[in-house]
Structure formats: C-alpha cells, structure tokens
Amino acid sequence: MPAATDAVVIDRLTVDRGGERVLDDLSCAVTGGRVTGLLGPSGSGKTTLIRAIVGTQRLRSGSVHVLGMPAGSAEARRRVAYMTQAASVYRDLSVRENVRYFGVLVGAGDAQVRDVLEQVGLTGWASALAGNLSGGQLSRVSLACALVASPDVLVLDEPTVGQDPVLREELWSDFRSRAASGTTVLVSSHVMDEAERCDELILLRGGRILDQDTPQQLRERTGTANLDEAFLRLIREEE
Amino acid sequence: MSVHLHLLAATAARVLRQARHDRRTLAIVLLVPLVLSFLLSEMFDENAQLLDRVLLQMLAVMPLILMFLLAAVGMVRERTSGTLERLMTTPAGQVDVILGYATAFGLLALVQVTVATLFSYFVLDMEVAGSLWLVLLTAVFGGLLGVSMGLLAASVSHGEFQAAQLMPATTIPQIVLCGLFGPRDQMADWLYWLSSAFPLTYVVEALEEVGRYAEPTSWYWISLGISVAFVLALLILASAKLRRRTD
Numbered sequence: 124m125p126a127a128t129d130a131v132v133i134d135r136l137t138v139d140r141g142g143e144r145v146l147d148d149l150s151c152a153v154t155g156g157r158v159t160g161l162l163g164p165s166g167s168g169k170t171t172l173i174r175a176i177v178g179t180q181r182l183r184s185g186s187v188h189v190l191g192m193p194a195g196s197a198e199a200r201r202r203v204a205y206m207t208q209a210a211s212v213y214r215d216l217s218v219r220e221n222v223r224y225f226g227v228l229v230g231a232g233d234a235q236v237r238d239v240l241e242q243v244g245l246t247g248w249a250s251a252l253a254g255n256l257s258g259g260q261l262s263r264v265s266l267a268c269a270l271v272a273s274p275d276v277l278v279l280d281e282p283t284v285g286q287d288p289v290l291r292e293e294l295w296s297d298f299r300s301r302a303a304s305g306t307t308v309l310v311s312s313h314v315m316d317e318a319e320r321c322d323e324l325i326l327l328r329g330g331r332i333l334d335q336d337t338p339q340q341l342r343e344r345t346g347t348a349n350l351d352e353a354f355l356r357l358i359r360e361e362e
Numbered sequence: 363m364s365v366h367l368h369l370l371a372a373t374a375a376r377v378l379r380q381a382r383h384d385r386r387t388l389a390i391v392l393l394v395p396l397v398l399s400f401l402l403s404e405m406f407d408e409n410a411q412l413l414d415r416v417l418l419q420m421l422a423v424m425p426l427i428l429m430f431l432l433a434a435v436g437m438v439r440e441r442t443s444g445t446l447e448r449l450m451t452t453p454a455g456q457v458d459v460i461l462g463y464a465t466a467f468g469l470l471a472l473v474q475v476t477v478a479t480l481f482s483y484f485v486l487d488m489e490v491a492g493s494l495w496l497v498l499l500t501a502v503f504g505g506l507l508g509v510s511m512g513l514l515a516a517s518v519s520h521g522e523f524q525a526a527q528l529m530p531a532t533t534i535p536q537i538v539l540c541g542l543f544g545p546r547d548q549m550a551d552w553l554y555w556l557s558s559a560f561p562l563t564y565v566v567e568a569l570e571e572v573g574r575y576a577e578p579t580s581w582y583w584i585s586l587g588i589s590v591a592f593v594l595a596l597l598i599l600a601s602a603k604l605r606r607r608t609d
Contacts, residue, residue, distance in 0.1 A: 179451060213376070
C-alpha cells in the first residue's frame with residue numbers, strides 16, 4: 124500500500140528489451156524528500172527502471188506514478204529532471220548554451236543558469252564548447268542541465284562517475300541539501316561508498332528488488348560491517 | 363499533440379546556435395548552390411531559355427537536397443547523443459522539437475535561397491517574368507520540403523547511415539520527374555501521374571509559373587498550396603513517428 128509521502132510508486136512493472144525480460148513484476152516506492160540510492164550490478168536493470176520513472180521506457184505491463192501522476196505525462200514532466208548515464212549534452216554548443224536551453228524549457232532564467240554552473244564548478248568554462256571538455260566536465264554539464272530545472276524529483280543515473288573526490292563530496296552535499304528542502308533525489312550507483320550517503324537504498328538484482336531499507340538497517344539486519352558485505356549476504360540468502 | 367510556441371522557439375534558437383558553431387557547414391550550404399548554378403550557366407550558355415528554366419528549378423532542387431541532409435543528420439544526432447531522450451523527459455513535446463527544427467532549417471533555407479536567387483539573377487542574368495519575392499517564397503518550400511523529408515527519414519531510420527541512404531532513395535526520383543530533365547507533359551502517362559504524386563513537382567511548377575508570367579497565376583497558388591500541404595503533412599508524420607517511449 125503506497126504511503127502519502129511516496130514520490131514514486133511502481134506497481135508490478137515488467138519490461139522486456141530485445142526479447143529479454145529486464146524488469147520482472149517489480150513493485151517499490153521511493154519516499155519523497157529523501158536521497159534514495161538505486162544500487163545493483165551492471166545489467167541489473169537500474170537504467171531501465173530509471174527510464175521507466177522518467178517516462179521514456181516502453182513498458183510491457185504494470186504502472187509507474189510520479190507525484191501521483193502517470194510517469195511521462197505532461198504534468199509529471201514539468202516536475203521531474205533526468206540526468207542520463209552518458210553525458211547527454213550538445214557537444215557543438217557552449218556549456219552555458221547547453222544549460223540555458225534546458226533551463227528555458229522549464230522556465231529557468233539566467234540567474235539560475237549562473238547558480239547551477241557555480242554549483243558544478245564550471246563557471247570558468249561557461250563559454251567553452253562542450254565538445255572540448257574532459258569526460259568528467261562533460262558529465263557535470265549534463266548534471267547542470269538537470270539541476271537547472273529545480274525539479275521536485277531529481278533522477279540521476281550515475282552522476283558522480285569520474286569526478287574528483289572534492290567535487291564528489293560537494294555534489295553529495297548538494298543532493299542532501301536539495302532533499303532537506305523537499306526534493307526527492309533518486310541516484311543510481313554501483314559504488315558502495317556512495318550508498319552510505321543515502322537515506323534509503325533499493326538493491327536491484329536480475330530485474331527484481333533484492334531489498335529496500337536504510338543503510339544502517341541493512342548492515343544491522345545482515346550483521347555485516349559494510350554495505351558491500353550486506354549486499355553479498357542478501358544475494359547468498361536469496362540463492 | 364499541442365504546440366508550445368516558447369519551447370518551439372527555444373529549440374529553433376538552439377539548433378541555429380549549433381549551426382553557428384559549424385562554420386564549414388554554413389559555408390557549404392551557402393556556396394554549393396552558387397557553384398552549381400555557375401556550372402549550369404556555363405554548360406547551357408548557348409540556350410538562354412533553357413538556362414533560365416534550369417536555374418530557376420535548381421533554386422528548389424538544391425535546397426531540397428542540402429536541407430534534407432542537414433535536418434536528417436541533425437535529428438539522428440539528437441537521438442544518438444541521448445539529448446532527444448532527455449528532451450522527452452522535459453515539457454517539450456515531439457511537435458515542439460520537430461517544428462523547432464523545421465523553423466531553424468527553414469530560416470537557413472531562406473538565407474540559402476536568397477543568396478542563390480540574387481546570384482542567379484544579378485550575376486548569371488537569369489530572367490524571370492514574375493516577382494523575385496515570389497521566387498524566394500516558393501524556393502523556400504523546396505528547402506522546407508527537404509527539411510520535413512529529412513526529419514521524417516531520421517524519425518524512421520536507425521542511425522545516420524540509414525537516414526543518409528534515404529536521401530537519394532527519396533529525392534532522386536522526385537528530381538528526375540519534377541520537370542528538370544524535360545517538361546512533364548511530354549512524359550509517358552504513368553510517369554506523368556507518378557510525378558503528380560511527388561511534392562517537389564509542385565514546388566518546381568510554382569517556380570515555373572513565376573518564371574513565365576508577370577502576375578501570379580491561379581495554378582501558381584494551387585501548386586504552392588499543395589507544396590505547403592505536403593510539408594505540413596510530412597512534419598506531422600515526423601512528429602508522430604518520433605517516440606517518447608522506446609525499448
């Protein structure tokens with residue numbers, strides 16, 4: 124039974140891709156105003172689940188609701204922002220032009236563009252052509268294009284891959300402060316040390332939910348010292 | 363399917379900004395028609411009447427080809443770079459994106475045909491009975507036809523290679539039968555009817571009417587109207603073929 128505070132509600136979701144079952148009768152909910160980590164090995168269905176939440180994944184059956192609205196509906200799209208795993212930006216535009224375009228689509232002005240460039244540490248690169256940036260910088264442009272929307276639900280697919288530790292720290296504290304002010308943040312990752320920073324974790328394996336709990340509860344329940352071991356213990360228990 | 367004008371305009375502005383960063387492409391778009399027109403004028407300099415007709419027809423044919431390629435490659439890149447998927451998670455709809463592209467490349471086509479028309483008129487001494495404004499108005503629809511066919515090709519194909527292959531497959535038959543290689547009324551019946559089903563035919567017929575008569579004829583307006591209808595139909599089809607949800 125979904126609670127009133129659930130920002131994302133997924134009900135019996137099944138997705139096939141190229142004849143393979145990627146998500147299998149999956150149900151779960153993401154609590155509003157928190158940072159939720161979506162964890163699982165590659166191929167576990169993380170990106171597919173995320174695409175279903177932002178409304179770009181073709182579904183076989185089941186439903187996905189975001190803030191009470193069908194995922195991908197015009198109302199939902201106004202309140203959700205998505206950062207894809209590969210940096211989805213225009214390489215033949217400058218950094219500022221990229222962020223400004225995605226800002227205009229949701230009514231964000233130049234002040235917000237400036238703020239968000241500051242946040243991802245790209246103020247000095249605003250006029251640089253995105254195609255000339257390094258991989259880490261490029262994914263920060265991509266992140267900025269999602270952040271500029273100031274969405275109620277922020278969906279990030281591996282946002283901190285390849286970033287230097289200082290910036291990663293800053294980005295996580297930004298996610299935390301957004302959550303504190305009511306934004307629902309859903310972050311996928313395969314890095315377990317990032318999982319520790321989440322309020323809640325959804326563990327995905329083979330297209331099914333292995334477990335969902337707070338990091339602390341997961342460790343205590345499995346009697347393990349870290350989440351890596353906890354994940355392993357849960358997999359063994361299931362098998 | 364509703365149009366959001368500010369999202370459409372923002373997308374058009376973005377596409378034009380991308381074009382601005384690609385000077386080489388802009389140079390090709392502007393210069394290729396001039397070079398081709400010049401070659402034709404040298405080739406047919408014995409037959410002024412034929413030359414006038416060919417130069418006029420080329421004002422529709424060249425934008426058709428170049429704008430097809432620009433629009434198709436632009437839209438395929440939008441998809442393969444992941445930015446289309448991202449756009450589909452924003453308030454922008456498929457119609458806003460397609461019409462944004464059409465507006466941006468339509469403006470580029472306008473610049474292209476303006477330069478080409480002025481060159482043919484003042485440098486190559488092309489003679490036109492009707493007004494140059496009507497030549498511009500009509501030739502732009504050659505470009506817009508290319509844009510809308512290119513966007514549709516990109517929407518239905520997988521990857522740049524397929525979209526590029528659709529260019530000759532869909533434009534060459536139209537170019538062969540549009541009247542460029544001989545008047546349509548001298549064609550075999552079935553070729554004539556086939557050419558009547560092709561949109562480029564009407565752009566070229568409209569241009570020929572401007573070339574032949576001082577005042578726009580009713581056949582001119584009918585041909586132009588049919589061209590506009592084709593462009594709109596292709597754009598609507600391209601929007602419908604652009605999927606928000608994919609596998």
